[in-house]
Each structure stands twice: as C-alpha cells, then as structure tokens.
C-alpha cells in the first residue's frame with residue numbers, strides 16, 4: 001500500500017564563475033552580476049507554488065540540499081532570508097540536515113561563517129583532487145592549497161559535518177595518485193566523502209576533446225584500492241560513490257535513494273511527490289535556463305507528469321539498488337504502491353545469477369546487489385524493464 005514518504009527540499013543555484021570542461025550540470029558561467037536578490041525571490045515564489053500542491057503540508061521537512069552550480073556564490077544573508085521564509089510554512093524536523101555545496105575558491109570561503117549563522121549545518125566542498133596538475137587539467141579555479149585552506153575555514157566556522165567531493169579516474173591518473181588524494185582527504189577527518197569516477201558526458205568540452213584517461217584495468221584498480229582504503233579508515237561504503245562515518249550518512253541523499261519525496265525549486269530542479277489518496281506518484285521539472293526561470297510569471301513548473309505504474313518498479317530500484325543495504329519488501333510496497341510479487345520473478349533470477357542477494361536485517365529480508373551486481377547495476381536494472 002502506497003504510504004506518504006519523508007519529504008526533502010532541493011534548491012538549485014545555476015551559476016558558476018567558470019564552466020568546468022567535464023560538467024553537465026545545469027550551471028552557467030556568469031560574467032555579469034548574478035541577480036541574487038531576484039533569484040531568492042523567485043525561489044520563494046517557486047516554493048509557494050509547490051507548497052500549495054503539497055498533499056500533507058503539516059509534514060516535517062527532514063533535509064534541505066542547496067546544490068548547483070555554485071551555491072557559495074551567494075551570501076549567507078540571502079539563504080537566511082529564504083530559510084526563514086520557508087520555515088513559516090513548513091515544519092523543519094528538529095534534526096534537519098541543511099547542506100550547501102561550496103567551491104573552495106578564496107572568495108567563497110569568506111562566506112562560510114555566514115552560512116553557519118543562516119542555519120546551514122553541513123557543507124559539501126567540491127575539492128575534486130589535491131593534485132595541482134589534475135586540478136589544472138580539470139579546469140578548476142582553485143589550487144590544492146586553497147582546497148586545504150577551505151577545509152580549515154569550514155572547520156573553524158564550526159562545520160563538524162562536512163563532505164568532500166573528490167573525483168577519480170582523472171586524466172593520466174595512477175592508483176597511487178588517486179590514493180594520495182584520499183589520504184589527504186581523510187587527514188581532515190571529514191564525516192563524509194563522495195568519490196566519483198570521472199564520466200565523460202555529452203555536451204561537455206571533454207566529450208569533444210577527450211583527454212587521455214586511465215584504461216579499464218587502472219580504473220578498476222583505483223576503485224578497488226580506494227574502497228579498501230576508505231573502509232579501513234572507518235568510512236562505510238553505503239552507496240555507489242558515497243562513504244561516511246556510519247552515523248553521518250547523508251539524510252538528504254538517502255531519502256532520494258529510498259524513493260522518498262522531494263520538492264525541487266530553482267532553475268532546472270526536479271521534484272517528486274506522492275499523492276496517496278489519488279494513488280499517484282508525480283515528477284516535476286522547472287524551467288532550465290536561469291533567464292526563463294526568472295522571467296516566468298505564470299509559474300516556474302515546466303513539466304509535471306505521473307510516473308506510469310509500469311515504470312514504478314524500475315524507478316524505485318534505480319534508486320534503492322544504489323544503496324549497499326538495498327531495500328525490504330515493505331519499503332518496495334510502501335513506496336511504489338505495488339506488490340513485491342510484481343518483481344519477485346526478476347529478483348529470483350538475479351539471485352540465481354549471483355547479481356542480487358537476500359540478507360536478514362533486524363528480522364526483515366533485504367534485497368541488494370552482490371559485488372558484481374553493484375558493478376553492473378545497469379544490467380541488473382534492465383531485468384526490470
């Protein structure tokens with residue numbers, strides 16, 4: 001039976017000082033002054049539009065993620081104003097996690113104190129690498145020294161809970177270099193590390209002019225050694241690219257992966273919400289171009305559509321199977337409104353082929369991918385199409 005899932009909020013800031021050659025996110029290099037005040041107002045009216053549609057406005061908001069783009073281009077006061085306005089409408093959970101994605105450039109780190117004052121309690125720092133050669137090849141605007149300084153400033157601003165974003169499989173990177181990045185990262189004792197393998201996305205400069213990347217064997221070796229290293233250092237590998245001190249797994253990301261609901265506000269932001277009474281799960285998407293988003297007067301929603309019932313299993317599994325622990329039958333049924341029997345044949349086949357496994361957690365059966373299934377998640381998901 002479909003149940004009302006927990007609710008999160010995603011806020012998108014679509015500008016950066018420069019567009020990185022590998023980046024396919026909705027981020028736009030801005031040479032002109034960014035219309036910060038107008039954008040904050042637009043985010044609020046976007047929120048009000050979403051709020052008016054919420055099936056259960058009394059629900060407690062469990063997390064907020066301010067992502068980008070580069071949210072650290074905005075002043076803390078802007079977020080304070082916005083968060084205070086949001087809290088007039090929605091109840092924030094007592095332990096709400098409020099994350100802001102920040103770049104380590106010297107201008108951005110000056111704002112860290114004001115973010116803490118605004119109520120933001122988690123920073124996600126886009127470090128990518130501590131190797132200056134790699135940073136240069138990635139077109140980053142900061143150096144390794146600035147990255148280390150940014151971490152220090154975050155700690156001094158009392159951010160005990162911070163994440164470091166790192167990438168691996170960088171141009172010509174060796175396993176030693178990748179491990180060295182992780183070694184430097186853990187020295188600052190981050191609560192969480194997101195460790196992404198560089199992917200070459202269409203519509204990026206790297207797609208048109210692809211640099212020389214490590215071959216498949218080296219990539220696999222980097223992955224293998226990195227996972228062993230982080231786990232040895234006490235970081236639990238709970239999702240494909242996410243490692244955390246066990247009590248500090250990201251509540252926002254876990255809500256996505258558990259197929260929870262989220263409001264998405266800002267240019268190009270996506271959202272998902274469940275209408276239990278109408279037995280519907282909807283997705284929303286906002287206008288992508290910052291100008292169009294800002295100028296739209298009739299509403300910010302570009303698209304709203306129902307997830308067809310036959311696509312619900314794969315949509316659920318695309319998220320839930322990213323988690324190391326996988327999902328329980330009851331979670332599948334609560335979040336999709338379908339019976340587990342609808343997917344049990346496929347699950348059985350995958351278990352027989354050693355791509356999925358079943359384990360008991362607190363007396364309940366959980367279905368997850370095996371190590372091989374985790375590596376070949378796309379093939380696992382194809383089974384449910």
Ligand SMILES: C[S@@+](CC[C@H](N)C(=O)[O-])C[C@H]1O[C@@H](n2cnc3c(N)ncnc32)[C@H](O)[C@@H]1O
Pocket residue numbers: 022023024025067068069070071101102103125126127128165166167196197198199200201
């Ligand atoms: C929304 S991005 C931006 C955060 C921030 N603006 C920055 O660049 O530091 C979040 C993270 O996605 C990762 N990322 C972006 N493009 C990627 C790609 N092509 N392959 C792998 N990871 C990528 C980076 O680690 C980045 O920090």
Ligand code: SF4
Pocket residue numbers: 015016018019020023024025027068069070103126
């Ligand atoms: S990687 Fe980050 S800084 Fe670079 S363009 Fe993308 S969002 Fe902006």
